[in-house]
Amino acid sequence: MKKEFLGFGLGLRTDHFQDVLQDKPEIDWFEIVSENFFVAGGKPKYYLHAIRELYPMVMHGVSLSIGSTDPLNMEYLKNLKTLINEVQPKWVSDHLCWTGVDNTNSHDLLPLPYNEEAVKHVVARVKQTQDYLGQAILLENVSSYLTYKNSTMTEWEFLSQVAKDSDCYILLDINNIYVSARNHGFKAQDYLNAVDPERVCQFHLAGHSDYGDYVIDTHDNDICDSVWALYEKALQRFGPISTMIERDDNIPSLQTLQAELTQAKQIAEKVLGKDTIRENLHKEIANTGWQCA
Amino acid sequence: MRMNDNLAQQQKEFLSFLKCKLPPEQASFRHQVEDIGNIDINTRLGIYQNAYQVRLEETIDTDHNTLGVYLGEELYDLMMTEYIACHPSHQFSLRHFSQQLPNFLSSHAIFSEHPQLSELARFEQRLLNAFDAADSERASFESLKELPPQHWPELKLRFHPSVQLLENHWNVVEIYKALKNDQTPPDAIQDKNNWLLWRNAENLTEFRPINKAAYTMLVSFQKGLNFAGVCQNLLEFMPEQEVSNTALEILAYWLNSGVIARMVSQP
Numbered sequence: 001m002k003k004e005f006l007g008f009g010l011g012l013r014t015d016h017f018q019d020v021l022q023d024k025p026e027i028d029w030f031e032i033v034s035e036n037f038f039v040a041g042g043k044p045k046y047y048l049h050a051i052r053e054l055y056p057m058v059m060h061g062v063s064l065s066i067g068s069t070d071p072l073n074m075e076y077l078k079n080l081k082t083l084i085n086e087v088q089p090k091w092v093s094d095h096l097c098w099t100g101v102d103n104t105n106s107h108d109l110l111p112l113p114y115n116e117e118a119v120k121h122v123v124a125r126v127k128q129t130q131d132y133l134g135q136a137i138l139l140e141n142v143s144s145y146l147t148y149k150n151s152t153m154t155e156w157e158f159l160s161q162v163a164k165d166s167d168c169y170i171l172l173d174i175n176n177i178y179v180s181a182r183n184h185g186f187k188a189q190d191y192l193n194a195v196d197p198e199r200v201c202q203f204h205l206a207g208h209s210d211y212g213d214y215v216i217d218t219h220d221n222d223i224c225d226s227v228w229a230l231y232e233k234a235l236q237r238f239g240p241i242s243t244m245i246e247r248d249d250n251i252p253s254l255q256t257l258q259a260e261l262t263q264a265k266q267i268a269e270k271v272l273g274k275d276t277i278r279e280n281l282h283k284e285i286a287n288t289g290w291q292c293a
Numbered sequence: 294m295r296m297n298d299n300l301a302q303q304q305k306e307f308l309s310f311l312k313c314k315l316p317p318e319q320a321s322f323r324h325q326v327e328d329i330g331n332i333d334i335n336t337r338l339g340i341y342q343n344a345y346q347v348r349l350e351e352t353i354d355t356d357h358n359t360l361g362v363y364l365g366e367e368l369y370d371l372m373m374t375e376y377i378a379c380h381p382s383h384q385f386s387l388r389h390f391s392q393q394l395p396n397f398l399s400s401h402a403i404f405s406e407h408p409q410l411s412e413l414a415r416f417e418q419r420l421l422n423a424f425d426a427a428d429s430e431r432a433s434f435e436s437l438k439e440l441p442p443q444h445w446p447e448l449k450l451r452f453h454p455s456v457q458l459l460e461n462h463w464n465v466v467e468i469y470k471a472l473k474n475d476q477t478p479p480d481a482i483q484d485k486n487n488w489l490l491w492r493n494a495e496n497l498t499e500f501r502p503i504n505k506a507a508y509t510m511l512v513s514f515q516k517g518l519n520f521a522g523v524c525q526n527l528l529e530f531m532p533e534q535e536v537s538n539t540a541l542e543i544l545a546y547w548l549n550s551g552v553i554a555r556m557v558s559q560p
């Protein structure tokens with residue numbers, strides 16, 4: 001896997017299949033949800049292959065369940081590997097969480113306790129996964145709504161240690177940092193400051209639902225100002241990182257999402273400089289700390 | 294104590310909390326959660342319990358939208374709640390979460406009194422199966438015309454992977470069509486009817502009633518019989534002079550509709 005700056009992308013959604021294929025919009029790349037294409041054929045596969053011909057893609061999974069205490073699901077990994085061969089993605093990601101146990105899947109991204117036991121457990125499984133897939137993976141920080149009593153470190157310490165010990169990369173979800181910071185009362189900037197720039201390979205941006213006392217990661221809204229502000233901080237620390245917007249519900253037109261993506265690009269150009277963005281596109285980024293323009 | 298024992302125990306307790314209908318204040322799992330003040334623990338746990346339920350309900354609703362409209366809100370909610378409780382997901386993809394719904398409906402105390410419900414659910418699932426079944430080549434009508442007459446008796450067919458035969462005992466397709474068009478569905482009546490479902494060359498799912506001759510041909514070809522054997526089966530209920538014309542008509546229709554993947558004419 002090469003830590004490449006892909007520019008500014010979107011999540012590929014069924015609603016936009018036809019528009020993407022027909023209009024070939026100026027979007028640098030697409031992220032697909034891997035499980036949506038674990039099907040034999042038909043329209044989903046037709047559009048996947050046709051759109052892949054036109055755009056770089058990355059694969060993003062939701063069911064690896066890297067933190068589960070069940071054995072790794074080899075059938076899942078087999079499906080994933082088959083899809084990797086079909087799509088030839090730039091990279092493959094999933095979440096630092098668990099989704100089920102005792103062979104029962106909650107289909108939700110459930111939090112892990114942040115302690116040594118969980119680090120060791122996850123690291124062993126990431127290594128096994130990377131060995132099987134023959135490539136490094138990216139793990140994403142999830143939004144969470146509770147803290148366990150048996151946590152002994154912060155979320156960012158946990159994420160950093162897992163990434164370092166298993167030699168995997170990080171997909172930093174800026175919105176998830178914001179959501180969790182609000183729900184758990186930590187400073188989002190502390191999170192950013194603690195993550196190793198060397199490991200960060202992709203950003204997620206998304207909208208959420210704000211209930212005042214707490215925030216839920218719903219992906220059904222525009223990106224709010226606080227998340228844009230945090231994105232700016234993330235760019236200052238991590239430099240030109242492949243950025244995409246996740247929208248899963250209340251999905252607007254492709255043009256509306258493109259406009260939101262343009263906003264992300266403009267922020268990146270403001271923080272890093274237009275030249276930096278242009279010159280680094282499709283280049284390998286191997287920074288150990290970004291020097292801001 | 295083995296490594297991961299704590300973690301495994303914690304996950305089991307969390308998951309059983311998500312699956313149970315117990316209010317968060319009564320859940321034993323709450324004792325594992327830190328009270329950090331700004332949000333109370335019940336709210337924190339409620340967010341996860343609600344998300345679990347809602348995601349699975351949305352999955353059923355995506356796959357069985359028409360059934361939902363047919364049942365009406367109250368019964369549909371009851372069905373979803375009980376189905377989710379009885380059939381937790383054992384798969385990594387939500388695509389097959391609703392798979393047991395036809396069986397659930399036909400064995401449920403209330404829903405089994407209306408057998409058309411299970412059949413309607415089964416019909417919706419067959420449509421989904423046709424939607425994302427494997428791709429394959431499709432034989433054309435032209436290739437049939439190119440077939441030398443002496444090869445006809447040996448002709449065998451391979452159907453497109455999306456092809457399915459559906460045998461109904463109720464008028465569920467009529468009910469389905471009415472609901473899809475926002476019309477009042479007809480009363481459920483017992484009515485034996487057979488349907489051919491497949492995905493056409495434009496990747497659109499189609500369903501057509503299938504008469505006795507076409508049904509017999511499909512089943513016979515699927516069993517591996519050749520054209521001569523298939524015609525033999527038609528003879529059992531059809532005058533001899535009609536057999537070849539009928540068989541050809543059906544074959545032509547299938548070829549033009551993308552139902553047939555390949556024709557095998559070598560003995």
Ligand SMILES: [Fe+2]
Nearest residue numbers: 140173204246
């Ligand atoms: Fe994300």
